[in-house]
Amino acid sequence: MNKIYKPKKEDWESLLQRPTQTLEEIELTVNEIFSEVRAKGDIAVSKYTDLFDGIKLNDFKVTIDEIEAAKKIVSSELKNAIQLAKSNIEKFHGAQKTSRLEVTTSVGVECWQEKRPIQKVGLYIPGGSAPLFSTILMLATPANIAGCTEIVLCTPPNKNGEINPVILYTAALCGVNKIFKIGGIQAIAALTFGTETVPKVYKIFGPGNQFVTVAKQLATKFQVAIDMPAGPSELLVVADATADAAFVASDLLSQAEHGSDSQVILISTSEKLIEAVEREVELQLEELPRKEMAQKSIANSKLIYVEDKELAMEIINEYGPEHFIVCTADDDFYIENVENAGSVFIGNFTPESAGDYASGTNHTLPTNGYAKQYSGVNLDSFMKSMTFQKISEEGIKNIGPSIEIMAEAEGLQAHKNAVTLRLNKLKK
Structure with a gap:
């Protein structure tokens, strides 16, 4: 792990750089696939599914029989856990509903605002090394509450041409019935242009690797909106001497295991805590099934010591983390002064995992510093505000x-x- 003590302000930009490839390295590939999918539809999708996922598929749509079979495979224990998470997500996002806003701006001039759902939305669900069925809950639940009429889900198949049964169970639970075995760039292209089997949508949601992120950004050139540029996962923890080193290490590792291009950072006003967290990371890492993946990410991690909370807060706002955990004796200071963060987790007993799964907040969040200008997914992400006036x-x-x-x-x-x-x- 990289330890940095009292970094100079002029070094912050390089210190806080994300471990991502440059756009130029990715855009060529994305443009090529988009052009081919636009011209050849399902034929191109099939070609790239074979190339990237190692499976030849002529029919991408998941059948009702596949969904019913998946329901039988998922354990009752996991079903109950998913249902609890869904309930909490429904409560939090349902509370975000707003009524019609009406104002008389001048005598005889009535103005009002109403919200309407985005009719057709596409959900991208990563399914490679970690099938993120929880992301379905985070996207399909608010889409249903908003009243979206068509919800299309794309997720990559395994080498047998199958979708993880938990993804299918969760999608069915959330009322999604248009599910396609398509991943990566070709999935985003299919949702952007539509193919013989995949419907074109108006807005695309969901996280993914750097290729998916660039593909989503390219989709915006073709009258398709996106939730945000959500790329590789990241976490920043601010902690002082009062924090539990084992808890902090576990949070860092929980994000590190997402992928080799994930980034985790600890900022602390305690040198002793930094040393303790480093030891804990090494101990806990040995027990992880995804140890190799996490190790690559940990190589990009940083343990940063600063002298006071004011300086820590300045660095945090400059970085703009996707996930921000606060474990200090003065949590209120950070809560009041944080300006750039996707989602904030407060106190020793609020792990980032809670937001990923079951607290009720959304885990589709801005990464790569986009927390400075983007919000995480919420109910309004699936709606449009329309204004009316009558004079x-x-x-x-x-x-x-x-x-x-x-x-x-x-x-x-x-x-x-x-x-x-x-x-x-x-x-x-």
């Missing part, structure tokens, strides 16, 4: 002259005329 005769008399003056000042005579005609009619 009476009295209302147009009140605001009409101002509209005329402003339109004339901008040189837009037709805009002015649209008001002038109405005002003249009311004078008769």
